[in-house]
Every structure is written in structure tokens, then in C-alpha cells.
Amino acid sequence: MTTGSSGGALTTTPPQAGRAPTGGPPLAKRLAGAMAFDKVGAVYVWIAIVIVFSVWVPETFPTLDTAKQILNTNAITGLAALAITIPLAARVFDLSFAYVMTLCGVIVAELMVGGMALVPALLVGLGAGLLIGLINAVVVVVARIDSFIGTLATGSLIQALITMVTDDTTVSGVELSGGFAEIGQTDIAGITLPVIYCALVAVAIWYLLEHTATGRRLYATGFNPDASRLAGVPVNKLRFVSLLISGGLAGAAGIVLASTLGSGSPTAGTPYLLPAFAAVFLGATQLKNGRFNAGGTIIAVLLLGTGTTGLALAAAPQWSQAMFVGIVLIAALAVTSIQRRATVRGRGSGVHGGGVAGTDQPGVGTSTPVTTED
Amino acid sequence: MGDFVTNEPRAARPLGAAARNGGDAATAGEYALRVFSLSKTFGATRALQNVSIDVRAGEIHALMGQNGSGKSTVIKCLAGYHQPDGGDSAELDGESFNIGHAVPDGLRFVHQDLGLVLELSAQDNLALHGGFAKGFGGRVLWREQEKETHRMLERFEVHIDIHQPLAAATPVERTVVAIAAALQGWHGGGGLLVLDEPTAVLPHDEVERLFAVVEEVRNAGTAILYVSHRMDEIFELADRVTILRGGKLVATKDIAEIDPRALAGLMVGEDVDPDYRAPVAGKPEAPVVLETRNVAGRWLRGVDLQIHKGEILGIAGLAGAGVLELPYVLTGHAPRGDKVTGELRLPQESSEWRDITEADKLNIPLVPADRQREGVIFEFAVSENLSLSILDRLGRRGKLGKREEAKAVEEWSDRLEIKAESPGALISTLSGGNQQKVLVARCLVSEPDILVLCEPTAGVDIGTRVSIYDLIARLAREGLTVIVSSSDEGDLLAMCTRVVVLRNGRVAQELDGDGLSQQALVSAIEGEN
Numbered sequence: 071m072t073t074g075s076s077g078g079a080l081t082t083t084p085p086q087a088g089r090a091p092t093g094g095p096p097l098a099k100r101l102a103g104a105m106a107f108d109k110v111g112a113v114y115v116w117i118a119i120v121i122v123f124s125v126w127v128p129e130t131f132p133t134l135d136t137a138k139q140i141l142n143t144n145a146i147t148g149l150a151a152l153a154i155t156i157p158l159a160a161r162v163f164d165l166s167f168a169y170v171m172t173l174c175g176v177i178v179a180e181l182m183v184g185g186m187a188l189v190p191a192l193l194v195g196l197g198a199g200l201l202i203g204l205i206n207a208v209v210v211v212v213a214r215i216d217s218f219i220g221t222l223a224t225g226s227l228i229q230a231l232i233t234m235v236t237d238d239t240t241v242s243g244v245e246l247s248g249g250f251a252e253i254g255q256t257d258i259a260g261i262t263l264p265v266i267y268c269a270l271v272a273v274a275i276w277y278l279l280e281h282t283a284t285g286r287r288l289y290a291t292g293f294n295p296d297a298s299r300l301a302g303v304p305v306n307k308l309r310f311v312s313l314l315i316s317g318g319l320a321g322a323a324g325i326v327l328a329s330t331l332g333s334g335s336p337t338a339g340t341p342y343l344l345p346a347f348a349a350v351f352l353g354a355t356q357l358k359n360g361r362f363n364a365g366g367t368i369i370a371v372l373l374l375g376t377g378t379t380g381l382a383l384a385a386a387p388q389w390s391q392a393m394f395v396g397i398v399l400i401a402a403l404a405v406t407s408i409q410r411r412a413t414v415r416g417r418g419s420g421v422h423g424g425g426v427a428g429t430d431q432p433g434v435g436t437s438t439p440v441t442t443e444d
Numbered sequence: 445m446g447d448f449v450t451n452e453p454r455a456a457r458p459l460g461a462a463a464r465n466g467g468d469a470a471t472a473g474e475y476a477l478r479v480f481s482l483s484k485t486f487g488a489t490r491a492l493q494n495v496s497i498d499v500r501a502g503e504i505h506a507l508m509g510q511n512g513s514g515k516s517t518v519i520k521c522l523a524g525y526h527q528p529d530g531g532d533s534a535e536l537d538g539e540s541f542n543i544g545h546a547v548p549d550g551l552r553f554v555h556q557d558l559g560l561v562l563e564l565s566a567q568d569n570l571a572l573h574g575g576f577a578k579g580f581g582g583r584v585l586w587r588e589q590e591k592e593t594h595r596m597l598e599r600f601e602v603h604i605d606i607h608q609p610l611a612a613a614t615p616v617e618r619t620v621v622a623i624a625a626a627l628q629g630w631h632g633g634g635g636l637l638v639l640d641e642p643t644a645v646l647p648h649d650e651v652e653r654l655f656a657v658v659e660e661v662r663n664a665g666t667a668i669l670y671v672s673h674r675m676d677e678i679f680e681l682a683d684r685v686t687i688l689r690g691g692k693l694v695a696t697k698d699i700a701e702i703d704p705r706a707l708a709g710l711m712v713g714e715d716v717d718p719d720y721r722a723p724v725a726g727k728p729e730a731p732v733v734l735e736t737r738n739v740a741g742r743w744l745r746g747v748d749l750q751i752h753k754g755e756i757l758g759i760a761g762l763a764g765a766g767v768l769e770l771p772y773v774l775t776g777h778a779p780r781g782d783k784v785t786g787e788l789r790l791p792q793e794s795s796e797w798r799d800i801t802e803a804d805k806l807n808i809p810l811v812p813a814d815r816q817r818e819g820v821i822f823e824f825a826v827s828e829n830l831s832l833s834i835l836d837r838l839g840r841r842g843k844l845g846k847r848e849e850a851k852a853v854e855e856w857s858d859r860l861e862i863k864a865e866s867p868g869a870l871i872s873t874l875s876g877g878n879q880q881k882v883l884v885a886r887c888l889v890s891e892p893d894i895l896v897l898c899e900p901t902a903g904v905d906i907g908t909r910v911s912i913y914d915l916i917a918r919l920a921r922e923g924l925t926v927i928v929s930s931s932d933e934g935d936l937l938a939m940c941t942r943v944v945v946l947r948n949g950r951v952a953q954e955l956d957g958d959g960l961s962q963q964a965l966v967s968a969i970e971g972e973n
Binding site for chain 2: 281285287289293296302
């Protein structure tokens, strides 16, 4: 598992050593590598949490119903987190996603209440999400405004628009109870549809990031845009498309959310802003060594969801859930940062020191060449 | 005033001779700075091995060496950026300190990038280094501050508007402000000022002004460690010189007892014969594969080139001549916002001229100058770094073919003899030379006809350097056309079949690589005919 630098030339050790993305190590070794603490530490923490709550509240926590509840209540958070995974892989923030969720939910609800049929209303709602994605992309990529500030601004504008149009009142009506409600409320053996959507989107994003050239280029863009550009990667195009995708996915998540609520609330999306970012950043510490990835995001959503659900069942005070999220985040990022420093210690480049938290600037020492003089 | 125990009579050096006016107050010791066996390792690279340096009080001591010799590492250790692996003991003015753990007050630095905030004024920049003059409640006493700023700058006869952003000042004025900032609160009498390549960004005619400032600092009794790889400066300015090569101390010499040729020999060493030539053959009769017409940009003022198949064309020139710009323009990667004009064509493919800004659509890959910033993706494995340029070709219907990728990576690692633990190892675990080879492989894996290299051996150790020369020569013999732009004459001498010298953005001279001597190349670059 070490990434030390001694050893023979590649030619003498064909790709059977290590967890090479290109190699095909034996299954047992691969499994051992995949279960290592530095890759899936959150899974062990999750197991520990399950054990703690099973002991703490043995009557209500370790039941199938609780498991289903955790899945059902966190599916929307999962969708929201997945929506921002792709832009973050390219180191683009989309802070407007929560407002897009609200917007698209409100739009579909308004249209349905106004008498439009389900499918056209859904299409218009999704179109609105894509449109916001397009606006974000123009602001960030064409106008070259920092994505953090740019999407914060568009998010603020979207919220203003929503409040203006809805007069800050929830859109509701009998029209929302039929087919629209089924999108989010139908359940199969106690598992609601949003869980299925979340799983499907996770698989799609996993495939994109892991098994396509586009995914590799997204990561390259995120890690070193200058080098990527020189190697022929269409950096700006990827950033542009990633914002379109997050707009569309956030729109879909917002529609699903409105369906589960049975109404179009003018503030429905806002509560998902921080949990989604928390999950994505925590997820980046899992599986892929600092890369934002679908699997890690899902693990993180489940870990955080299990903890907060457990605390609620244990009748712990309200503030304990927020505290739990904060502690887990800081602990995970700190552990990852320490591990990474230990792995690459002495390289002097400091590039890994920042961990995933330093999203825009990789680390302190990047501009200090190791041995370069000129 | 410092003492000058070790005065050597030096004749006819325009500035140095005038400097010998000290000699009183023998309070400080004989040496301003003594470094005892400093060592530093980065991963697999031994950047410094037992390097000892003695700088006498009140002297201008040059620290010389080629790229990768360890000059910068010495400075970064002294400044506390790096912790040495061993031998951290040192003395400043007779008082011992531990390198990398403490920086004594008398040790001051002007780094190559000057450490200035160009958006701020001279006054603010000085205050950032030395602190603001403050009154009750932390209020800045602006009038005091202004007076202090004027006082500091007057010493060096710089007359600039101290309230204007430094971006408006000339390069030499900025350098002087950086020196003034570094010396704040230190008014002569011992100590050491480190100047790291201060002339690298200066136009040629402003260098003399900087020298006058350097002399002024020395006359106030402060010794100077002057890092450079420019011979002419060293002979004009320095009293003694310490030469590093491959992270080891080669020698410390009085300038009076050494000539440029001997100094060059010491810098280059025996591992690499200064007359080493990778086996290449000039092919003027070979067909032209790349032609440019009137290429202009930020520095370039109209460059016409004709490059023949299998040729290794060197681009040489001083900073600001366009040497660093040309490779980026040729490959269609000029910085955003720079206005670039000109045309190029590939006569083998079509006789039509194309706008040079479309060059990125041709398959002319670039190995960039700054490996860390523009080349390597540190979070990626060796294999991922290597295959980045050919992801399109790997696999089918959008699915990335990991097996094909592994095959390509293995083949090129093999051909370039890249030393890595495994293709899946992070590239940051490789030595600088091997990282460079991965970048060359990234370019070659797309099977181009023309390859452009910028500073191909920066930060590459001597041994690997020769293997890179040989590699490029071999590729050229196999029909690859190579354009090499380098500020290191050694690169150009070692492998180029032809060298084009740029001056003021234009082709000033063309030299045949065969039998080209270092002197001839250097004087062509400097414009002395």
C-alpha cells in the first residue's frame, strides 16, 4: 500500500503491483486494498455508529424500519449531493443548486395547479434547471467569475425571483395529489422511489467519472487546469457542461422533493445546501483518495443520515445532530490530511497537504518547485 | 561598517574595486555566514549532499550552478522553507543557528519573485515587511510611515511615487524596493543579504543600476550571497564564488584566480562533458515540416522559421527576447488575453497558411517550462498522467479502455525508461527527471511528427539530463522533428542541430549546431558580435 519511490523500472514490474487503476491484481489483494481504513474509513465509522445506537436504543434503532427510514429520509440529500459531485470534480462550486431545487419544485407545482398536465410541467421544470445551469456556466466560464461567488450570486437571484413570484407562500392544491405525488411518494416494500432515483444517478455518475475519458478529464481539470489545457483537455467546455449537469440534476431533485412534500414550498431547497456539501466533501475522503466520487458521496450521506436518525431516535437534544455533522466532517478531513501528508512526506511539493478542503488552491507549496531553479 | 580581513587586491573591476573602503570595527568575525555540511533529500532526489559554504564578512559571494545544482535548495533551507535532513548547523557573524529551524535577524532575503504585492504601493509593500508606524490604538501614523519610506528608498537613489501601485514601477525599481524591504531595520554592520537571481527579470541595460545598489549594500558592511548563473555578472560583481553541481559542493574560488572557461568547466563538471553532443545529424536537405511567417505576440516581434524533418532546432535568447513565449505560441497555447498574430503551415500536409492561433488543433504537443504548475497532475498516478493526451483513443463508445491504457503506458514507460514503483504510483513519488520523462511520454504517446520542448531539463539531475538528451536525439533520428527552447545553454549545445538566437523578439542569428562552442552561443545570446 505504500507509495514510496524506490523500486525498479516499470518494465521490471508490470502492472501487478499496487492498486493500479490500470492493473488487474488478484481478487483477495484487491479486496484487502479496497477495505483498507484509509480508503473506506467512513464505512468503519458507520459500523461503529450502528453498534453504538443499537446498544443505546436497542428497541427502535436496529430494526428494518429504521433502515428504510434512513434511506427514505436521506434520498433527497443524496440526489442533491450527487448533483454537485460532477462540478466539484472539476473544482467548480455550484452553490445555487439548493435554490434551483426550490425553483424547479415551485415551477412544476405552479404549472400543475394552473392546470398543466404532468409531463409538460415536468419538462418545463427540468428545462428551468438546465437554464439556470446555462446561466451559471455563462457567469463562471464565459465571464470568468469565480464559481463560488458567481453561483452564490445566481442563487441569491433565484431566491429573489421565487419569493417575488410566490409571494413567499407555498403552492398547493388538489392537482398535486395525483400523478405528481406518486413521483416521490410511491414505495416498493417500504423503500420510496427517490431512493431508487438516487441509486440510479449514483451509478451513472460513478460510470461517468470512473469509466469514461470525460470523467478522467474532469478530474484533470480540477487538479491542474493549466496542465490539462496544455495536454489538450477542453477545460472550459468541461466546466461549462458540469454546471449544466448540476443545474439539471438539482432541478430533478427539487421536483422529487416537491412531490414528496406534496407542494411547492418557496424555501424547500435551502436546508439541503450545507448537508449536500458536507456529504460530497466527506465522500471525497473515501474510496478515491481525494477525488470527489459517487460512491464516497453515498457512503457519506448514509453515515451522516444514520447518525442523525440515531440521535433523533435516542431523543438526544436537537443541537446534537448539527454537532454530529460538524465533528464527523472535521475528523474525516483531518485524518485524510494527516494520512496524505504521511504518504507523500518529504516531497516538499505540499500539493497534497491541502486535502480536498483546499478546493480552489491545491496547497501552499505548489508554486515552489521542488528542485527547480532557473 | 564590517571588517574586511580577507581583502584581495582586485584590479580593474569597475564596481568591486570601489567597494573596498571598510576595515574598521573588527567586532564581527571573519565570516558573515558559515554553513556546515548541509544535506537535503526530496523523495528519491538528493538535492543537497554535505554542502558547506563560507561567506566572508563584507564580501559579495556568488553562488553558481546549473539548473538543478541545488542553489535554490540552499537558499530555501537558509530561509527556513525546507528543513535539512542533516547538517543544519550554521553560523551568522559568529553566532550559531540551526538551518531550517531559525532564521537569524541578520539574514535577509530577496527571492527571485521579489515577494512584492504589485497591486500595493511601495510604501505599503515596505510596511508589509517591516511593519507600520503605529500610534495609540493601532492607528497607522501615515506621515511617519511616509517619512520612513522615503528614507529607506533614498539610500538607493530610487525616486518613485511611493503611493502608486508597484505595478507601475520599472522592473529594476521593483527589485530595489524588494531589497529595501528586505533590509528594513538592518542598517549595515554585518549580516548577510541573499539575492536569488536578481537580474533574471531585468532588461540588460538596467542590470548596472542594480549592481550599484548591491555595492551600496556591501559598502554599508553587509555581506551578499548572490545567486546567479550568469557568468558576466559574477565576474563584474563578485569577490568569490562557490560552485554547486548536482547538489554537491564543487569548489569555492576567488574570482581573481579563475576565468570564465574554468568556471564553466566547474559548473558543468566531468559527468557531462561540456562538449557532450548527443548523436544527431543536421539534415538541411530534409523536407520542411513546419514553417512560420511573421509570428508576433507579447515579446515576439515577427519570427519566421523553417524547420526540417528530423531536425532538433534550438531557440536561445535572453529573458524578454521571446524564448519562453515562442514554444507556447507555436503550439497554440499563448496565455489568454495575449494578442498573437502570425501564420504557420505544415508543408507536408498542405501548402495553405493557417492562423497561428489555430495551432492547438494540429498535433504539436508541448512539454511546458514549469513542470510543477503546467505539467504534472500531482493527484494523478503515473499512468493517468501519461495517458491524458490520448484518452479519446482508448476504448470504444465512450468507455475508457483500461487495458489499452495500461498497454500504452507500459510501452512508453519502457521506451523512455521511466523509473516508477508501478504505473499506479502517484507521480509525486517520482524524481524530477522521471516526472519530466512522463511528460515527454504524454506528448509522444499521441504520435506527433513535431514535438516542442520548453526548458526540458529544468530541475532534472545531471545523470537524467544526459539520458533526456540521448532520448531526444534518438527520436530525431527516427524522424521526429524537435523544437527546444531553453535558457540553459547546455541543453542547446548538447542536442541541437541548429540554434536560432532571438533578440528583441526577432531572429537575430542562426548558428549551426555542429561544432558550436559555448562561448559562441553565449556571445550570440548576449548580442556581442
